[in-house]
Amino acid sequence: MSISPSSFIVQWLPLVRKHLGPTPELLDIAMGTGRNAREACFNGFHIYGVDHDYNRIKQAKSGVLREAKLWVADLTLITLPRNRFDLIICTNYLQRTIWPCLRASIRPGGFILYETFTRAQLQHRRGPKSPEHLLRPGELREEFIDWKLIHDEERISPDAMACLVAQKPR
Numbered sequence: 001m002s003i004s005p006s007s008f009i010v011q012w013l014p015l016v017r018k019h020l021g022p023t024p025e026l027l028d029i030a031m032g033t034g035r036n037a038r039e040a041c042f043n044g045f046h047i048y049g050v051d052h053d054y055n056r057i058k059q060a061k062s063g064v065l066r067e068a069k070l071w072v073a074d075l076t077l078i079t080l081p082r083n084r085f086d087l088i089i090c091t092n093y094l095q096r097t098i099w100p101c102l103r104a105s106i107r108p109g110g111f112i113l114y115e116t117f118t119r120a121q122l123q124h125r126r127g128p129k130s131p132e133h134l135l136r137p138g139e140l141r142e143e144f145i146d147w148k149l150i151h152d153e154e155r156i157s158p159d160a161m162a163c164l165v166a167q168k169p170r
Helices: 007-017 035-042 054-060 096-105 119-124 139-143
Strands: 025-029 046-051 069-072 085-091 106-117 148-155 161-167
Touching (some): 007 035, 007 085, 025 096, 035 046, 046 054, 085 096, 096 106, 139 148, 139 161
Parallel strands (some): 025 046, 025 085, 085 106
Antiparallel strands (some): 106 161
16 A cells, blocks of 8 residues: 655645756655655656655665665764755654765755655644644754745644755855
8 A cells, every 4th residue: 555645745746846947866764665755756756765664665676766775774873975965855754963964965966855744743643742743833944944935834734744845055
């Protein structure tokens, strides 16, 4: 059974893709079974992905992602190559300590699409409960304030999410 990709990712992938070269490289952080990476593959991206769960990576490695470069790793214990990716996507995952690494691994002129829960999610009584895994108001925007902010949204319904599209300076 396949889970649908994030509607945020579906909306923004083709818009960002227009601004990248002929074979852009995308890294899907905490990719799970690859729902967003599959969508990126359909948009012409060369896919890289990482997750901490071997079984999820194994499941993702089927179908359109069989040629993707996927690996199992704890993102807090690895260093990503600098200026390597045209786009990094991340949904439903928050580990603040890796933000400097993500920023450094995006090429100048590249993008980040980031969507994750805010502290307002606690009102919904489902989803993450720990403040470590919930964004403070404006926190994602503050982290990328020195980049070109293309889209910055915080919503409360149906889930309390922050969504950001930002471009790294050239």
